[in-house]
Amino acid sequence: xxxxxxxxxxxxxxxxxxxxxxxxxxxxxxxxxxxxxxxxxxxxxxxxxxxxxxxxxxxxxxxxxxxxxxxxxxxxxxxxxxxxxxxxxxxxxxxxxxxxxxxxxxxxxxxxxxxxxxxxxxxxxxxxxxxxxxxxxxxxxxxxxxxxxxxxxxxxxxxxxxxxxxxxx
Numbered sequence: 001x002x003x004x005x006x007x008x009x010x011x012x013x014x015x016x017x018x019x020x021x022x023x024x025x026x027x028x029x030x031x032x033x034x035x036x037x038x039x040x041x042x043x044x045x046x047x048x049x050x051x052x053x054x055x056x057x058x059x060x061x062x063x064x065x066x067x068x069x070x071x072x073x074x075x076x077x078x079x080x081x082x083x084x085x086x087x088x089x090x091x092x093x094x095x096x097x098x099x100x101x102x103x104x105x106x107x108x109x110x111x112x113x114x115x116x117x118x119x120x121x122x123x124x125x126x127x128x129x130x131x132x133x134x135x136x137x138x139x140x141x142x143x144x145x146x147x148x149x150x151x152x153x154x155x156x157x158x159x160x161x162x163x164x165x166x167x168x169x
Contacts, residue, residue, distance in 0.1 A: 004032070004033065004036040004040070007041050007043065008037070008041070008043050008044075008047060008048040008051055011048055011051055011052050011055075012051050012055060015051070015052050015055035015056045016055045016056070018056060018059065019055065019056040019057065019058050019059050022058075023059050024059070024060060025059065025060040025061070025062050025095055026052075026056065026059050026060075026061055026062065027062040027063075027064060027095075027097065028049065028052055028061045028062060028063065028093065029045075029048075029049065029061075029062075029063050029064070029088075029093070030063065030064040030065065031065065031069070031070045031071045031084075032071070033045070034071060035071040046087065046091045049061070049088070049091040049092050049093060050091050050092055052092065053091065053092025054092075060094045060095050060121070060122070061092055061093050061094060061095065062093065062094070062095035062096065062097060062124075063088050063093045063095070063096050063097070064096075064097040064099060065081075065096065065097070065098060065099070065111070066098070066099050066100060066101065066102075067081065067098050067100065067107060067108060067110075067111030067112075068100075068102070068104075068107065070084050078110070078114065081111070081114060082114055082118060085114060085115055085118045085120070086118045086119070088120075089118055089119040089120060093120070094120060094121040094122065095120065095121065095122040095123075095124065096112075096115045096120045096122070096123050096124070097124045097125075097126060098111050098112055098115070098123060098124070098125050098126070099126045099127075100125070100126070100127050101127070103127065105127075108125055108127070112125060
């Protein structure tokens with residue numbers, strides 16, 4: 001549902017249908033979506049979240065963040081994040097994705113702890129692995145040119161859930 005061209009009226013129309021499909025979670029928003037709601041649609045982003053919450057009572061709603069910035073390209077103070085997280089929870093968001101592309105695991109942990117403290121029911125963490133060409137060659141393992149990674153075992157992938165996974169029966 002996170003598309004910058006979506007209006008609150010569109011959310012109100014489609015949310016009941018999405019709820020009936022039976023998804024466990026819908027990743028509804030990010031700070032970019034909240035900013036777009038205000039800047040371009042001249043709408044209240046909190047009203048949009050409440051509209052989705054009210055029309056999707058059986059579906060958990062999620063929010064995506066890096067835990068580094070909120071509606072800006074500049075670092076956001078923790079106090080602002082705590083306020084924003086509290087408002088997200090108050091307006092119906094129950095799940096938070098903390099995406100950390102900078103390998104700041106201490107910062108990601110601090111963001112996750114803050115999220116749990118203000119009331120998110122579920123906090124999901126993700127980190128990106130850089131492409132090999134951006135990694136200094138001195139840190140790359142030595143492999144033959146024909147080396148291919150092994151297929152992941154069932155055990156290691158069994159805990160991975162898609163962002164929009166069906167609710168359990």
